[in-house]
Amino acid sequence: MKKRMINEMKLTFASDSKNESFARGCVTAFSAQLDPDMEELADIRTAVSEAVTNSIIHGYRGGEGRITVHARLFDDRSIRIRVIDRGCGIENIEQAMQPLFTTDRSGERGGMGFAIMQSFSDRLDVSSRPGKGTTVTMQKKLK
Amino acid sequence: MEEKEAILNYGSVSVRTQEGGELIFCLRGELDHHSVREIRDTIDRKLIDYRPLSVTLDLSEVSFTDSAGLGLILGRYTRISGYGGSMKLTGVSEGFMKILRLAGTDRLIPIEKKEKR
Numbered sequence: 556m557k558k559r560m561i562n563e564m565k566l567t568f569a570s571d572s573k574n575e576s577f578a579r580g581c582v583t584a585f586s587a588q589l590d591p592d593m594e595e596l597a598d599i600r601t602a603v604s605e606a607v608t609n610s611i612i613h614g615y616r617g618g619e620g621r622i623t624v625h626a627r628l629f630d631d632r633s634i635r636i637r638v639i640d641r642g643c644g645i646e647n648i649e650q651a652m653q654p655l656f657t658t659d660r661s662g663e664r665g666g667m668g669f670a671i672m673q674s675f676s677d678r679l680d681v682s683s684r685p686g687k688g689t690t691v692t693m694q695k696k697l698k
Numbered sequence: 699m700e701e702k703e704a705i706l707n708y709g710s711v712s713v714r715t716q717e718g719g720e721l722i723f724c725l726r727g728e729l730d731h732h733s734v735r736e737i738r739d740t741i742d743r744k745l746i747d748y749r750p751l752s753v754t755l756d757l758s759e760v761s762f763t764d765s766a767g768l769g770l771i772l773g774r775y776t777r778i779s780g781y782g783g784s785m786k787l788t789g790v791s792e793g794f795m796k797i798l799r800l801a802g803t804d805r806l807i808p809i810e811k812k813e814k815r
Binding site: 572573575576579594597600601604605608611612654655663664665667668670671674 | 731
């Protein structure tokens with residue numbers, strides 16, 4: 556039987572690092588409708604934070620832009636979260652998704668963003684077009 | 699070891715000095731790309747001023763982290779190891795441990811259970 560959407564939310568905000576906390580807080584509050592346990596809630600919070608931070612740092616390279624977070628809840632207790640930016644896009648998605656891959660030379664970023672998103676969700680899809688932007692889709696089924 | 703009561707507060711991080719020159723940084727609140735900048739600057743200023751050979755990062759009051767917290771730890775570890783010092787972590791939550799394990803950081807940096815003071 557096909558799963559049915561039971562609720563959705565869409566949030567658009569400026570690409571500003573101050574909004575990382577705001578975005579993960581909103582999605583966490585929204586996903587609480589499915590009554591997740593503490594670990595599931597923490598996983599969602601962390602995965603959203605990673606995706607939004609990616610858009611700010613890599614998508615817009617610290618510059619101006621808009622980020623949209625679109626979340627849907629389904630009747631099989633799953634959640635789908637999309638984080639969409641219209642930034643510079645990713646040239647090589649496969650390379651970017653490799654654990655420890657980073658373009659940062661300062662030693663302050665470990666290149667674990669996508670690995671964390673992958674590990675903290677059941678399914679991760681990344682679509683991107685250079686110059687057009689990136690959409691990260693994460694799905695997680697709750698117990 | 700007896701502690702000197704020298705605790706300095708800098709917003710999301712406080713610094714405690716122990717006899718023997720060990721520095722203990724107690725981190726507070728949420729560690730993300732936005733908040734780690736201030737914490738990193740505070741820690742790095744102290745590392746430059748004191749060049750401690752033994753450093754502990756106490757994470758027991760950290761309520762959230764993502765890969766920015768991991769980067770903060772790895773960056774400080776690299777810096778401290780670079781001048782011959784050692785660093786350990788204490789008060790690591792289950793959530794934080796999950797991220798450290800994913801990156802293999804738990805095999806690189808000693809993690810101690812927090813002693814009750």
